[in-house]
Amino acid sequence: MGIKLDASNETKFRLAATSIVTGLFNPSATETMRTQAISSAVYLKDLLLTEIAQRKCKPTPDLLTEFIQAIDSRADCDAMDVVKLVLVLIFSASDTTVYSTLYAIKDLFEHPQQLQLLKSDRSLMQNALKELLRFHTSGSFFPKYATQDTEYLGQKINRGDAVFISIASANKDESMFPNAEILDITRDTNNTLSFGHGVNYCLGTQLALTVMSSIMNKLLNYLPAEAHLITKEIKFETGSRRAIISLPINTYL
């Protein structure tokens, strides 16, 4: 976006983005998490409005300025539309990719045969990442709203009702993925749902896979054969999401 942050503000910015993901888009969030998420949203909105006002006086060569210029030419849009656009990108892009990459590294190192296979045949990388995303899927619940009255497995769903879809559960459906609990980087990953489906299919799929494969390739090139996870020192976020916050790897025997 071109937003310049010093070290302490960057930490605050990242924590605010994560707090919104865990507090607002999470049906099991506590009241405290929701309150925290709302103040984080206000903090990000104010920060972005300041950045937008500065660029309106003095445009800078960055994505945020391009958004402002695109929206300026439309009578029905204002600065708050730029804020919403940036917030959608921050929440959907950064936290998901960080979360998924850390789990992909952990799961791969916990399956040494699969790790060896990928090390020796990098052409498997895209499929391996899709399989790792299937094996551990982020963002368990996505709210969808029924556009008409319907019934599913005997359960009546009225028009307008919110239905929480579990992509993680669908990705473990045995009828689609035989031996779903087994990580197999050579399996057919065409029907995995980690990036959603239909009209809301993830806009950043290719970017996410490119970023993840770049990180994974560098890691596999860099780490010696004897590198292994220090399992008992892996740290997880508290709460249902269990995002990884520390993933120590030992590089000697």
Ligand code: HEM
């Ligand atoms: C591994 C990383 C990622 C995962 C697992 C992921 C997953 C998803 C999923 C499941 C959806 C569908 C949500 C729904 O149906 O309600 C979605 C939508 C979306 N994603 Fe991603 N995403 C990732 C990375 C990214 C990146 C890097 C970007 C942007 C640069 C991005 C931008 C979006 C946007 C804008 C949408 C909404 C699309 C729409 O509703 O039209 N995502 N993502």
